[in-house]
Amino acid sequence: MAEGEQVESDAPVEERKTKKKPVEAAVRIKGIVKRFGIKTAVDGISLTIQQGHVYGLIGPNGAGKTTTFSMLAGYLTPNEGTIEVLGFAPKQVDELRGRLGVLPQDALLPSGDKVGEFLVHMARLQNIPKDKVLPEVRKVLEEIDGKDWWDLRCGSLSHGMAKRVALAQALLGEPDVVLLDEPTAGLDPKVAYEVRQIIKARRGQCTIVISSHNLHELEEICNAAAILDRGRVVASGSMAELTASSHEVHIKVAPTAGVSLANQIPLQALREIPHVKRVELDGETHELGVYFERREIDAETVIGHVLWILLNARVRISGVSKGRGLEQRVMDLT
Amino acid sequence: MNPLAEVGLIVGRELRKNFRSIKGLILCALALLGGFGTTMLLLWVEKMKRQSAADLSLDQLHAIREAGLSKVYGEEQGKYLADAPEVLLLMLLITIWVGPLFIALMGFDGISGELQHRSVRYWTVRTRRASFYVGKFVGSWAVVSTVTFALNLVVWIATMARGEATLASCVSWGLRFWLVSLPIGAAWCGIATLVASQFRTPMLSLLVTFAAFFVIWLVYVIGGVTGRAWMMHIYPNYYDVYLLSPKLDQFAKGLGACLGFAGATTALGAYVFTRRDL
Structure with missing residues (x-):
């Protein structure tokens, strides 16, 4: 019986593994262009992000960071060029299920949902085996220091708490690639520090791409980065090379x-x-x-x-x- | 994970969300109270009719009803429907008439609300966009169908309590009428989801959905007045006649048309949703 249960609960993990492609680069962007009407927000960006790196997308407002990030997460479709995340297009959700975690900028959590049920729902959509959903959700809640938040409604959370819950959903299920868009924007220094510690703790376990304005933060966390300006890459490389x-x-x-x-x-x-x-x-x-x-x-x-x-x-x-x-x-x- | 499992999870959440939200609870309460009030009114009218036609036997009343229904639905169908408790039939007609209003109010922010606050972005890295869209459509249909069933239940109980119909008659006809309302509801939900999902502002979604429903109804009316029957086919409620038919081919025609509406609008909506920027 126990044996049978083990086989059943492990099946989705096996399924995920079969969809893995052997890739050197976690993210590969080739000549992407994104236009909004007559405005070109991203103009021919090409980047390669190696597996295991913490990679920063840096630049002033309007540089194209969030647009690039949104294309990486599959929210936006590039007008030209290609993007591969772990060897798949970002919209190949089934292939990337559970392997790509995303913290979107300014996306509100569903206000009527309780934190626990929201994360459980997200975990189930990620195909985390049923018997592992609750432990996994409790684990990420603990990681963000929110283990007592289970029954709180998302709409009642402070900005800092909501950001951490959003981070928790991005970290659910040990994804191979985590995209973080402005993870500490609008947070007070203490919470921002805690979020940085959470990200640092994941260093080496997965590839992390961070889009941020906070250059000191990126210098501290990232080992490579691309500097964007007016939709183009003006410099990229390891942090040592950039600085x-x-x-x-x-x-x-x-x-x-x-x-x-x-x-x-x-x-x-x-x-x-x-x-x-x-x-x-x-x-x-x-x-x-x-x-x-x-x-x-x-x-x-x-x-x-x-x-x-x-x-x-x-x-x-x-x-x-x-x-x-x-x-x-x-x-x-x- | 297969798309059906994704849809199942989205539908489950939609049901939880709608039956727990203040908007959902108010609409359900209004639907049930309205249904109960209307039933009581219909029963009172029925009683008045009986009193004014006290000298007529039950068979004569049945014959009058049959004649009336035959004028609307044709002879064969009129004869068939004359056996149904009148209150239940009237309740069905009211339900499918008011249904679009309820559907628009219930579902206008299903997708546009998630687009407005970008919450949709939490889902689209985990579900196929088409599954998300279909889940929203099925969720809204499931909510409407559940509320309609509860409404029917209230009507059955009131009808039985007033001695207007037996339990067997209520369950047999009531269930049939509720089932008839399902494909019509699906067609309206398909249209509402398609229209509402094009906007990021829920209020705009609501207004445009109302406008779309009104235009559909207007086309139907113009078709009826000018004798252009093809124009009437755009109105999902038009198919109630087919769905109420005892003939299988007629019923299949009505069912096919309504589900065709729902399928076509959902396929179109899902296609657009899959390709758009979020």
Whole structure:
């Protein structure tokens, strides 16, 4: 009897497995274009997101992040180009069932539904075996710190609670790809921090694509990203590549009264550090930029050398950063 | 998961949602109270008729009813329907006349409400869009059919309590009349779901659904007045005559037409819904 039950409850999982395609990339976007009337919101974006990555879609308002995201989730159909999620078109719901979790932006939860029954309904539509639905729903509710919310109506939840319930439905059933559109928008810092921790906890277990305005958040969470502007990709790559953290370091220097910064900083000594290509001093921002050959030396070693020289020259240091920071990079590109 | 299982889950949720929402409860209560009130009125009219025709025997009354129904439905069908409790027949006619109003009020926000707040996006990554649409249509039909059944039950009980019909007669004719209302309801639900799903604003959906229903009725009336019978076929209630027929071919014609309406509108709606941006 128990054996029979086991076979029955495992059947849908087997069914899901048979629909898996062996793919290298979790998401593959080729030349997608989306027009709304005469306005072109997305203009020929191509991206490849490797499995297991946490990938950010970055850009200012109107850059095409949410439109791209909506096409990835199958809400919108591109006018041109193709999208593959785990080897399938986003609208191939049956093939992607339970393998793709989506947190849509600004989609209200059904106000009359109770949190528990909403998640149970979602889990059943995902084909999670009947006997595993309740444990799975309880698990995600616990993950979002909402285990006492079962009987609350979705309409009565605060913005932060609703966002977390929406996140819970996206994480139901251990999906292979999770799309998160502005997961922390409008949340207070504490809840935003908690949501970030939930996302971080999933790192490595699945591919996560995050569209967000919050660049510090993306820099913290993502290991790769694409910067969009006016519907096009203006830069993409690993976070280290985007922020140039593997080939430049920046040191913020505190000026000393009555002493010129150029006289105080031993620029020549810095230029003689092995594999350093260039040293620049910005007198206005009091920032020292050290550019080096990334294949020959790593940023940490360069920082060590630079700080040693500066401290010996009694230069006061107020900050050190690898690369230019994502925010600066986005500001430069968009 | 096969599409039928998806539809089943959506329908289950629609039933739960509708019978628990304030709008659903109010509409159900109004339908039942209205039905009960109308039944009592019809029974009172029936009693008055009896009193004014006290000198006529039951057979003579039956013959008068048969003659009247024959004028509307034809001789054979008139004879067949003359055996039915008059109140139940009148209740059926009222139900299918008022049905579209109830359907429009019940179903106008089924899809447009989900589109307006984008809640639909939680579903479309889990169900085929066509299944979602069909589930909404079947859900609205199931709600209307359930309420109509409850309404019929009230009518049967009141009719039996007033001694106008026996239990056997109520169940036999009442059930038949309720079954007749189902395909007609399906046709109206199909049209309502198709029209209402084109808009993201529920209020606009409601207004356009009412307008569409009115236009359909108007075309039917114009067809009747001008003698263009083909125009009358656009009105689902037109097929009640066929559905009430004791002849199988006539009944099949009515059933086919109503289910054809429901099928065609649902297929069209599902096609549009599958292709549109959400």
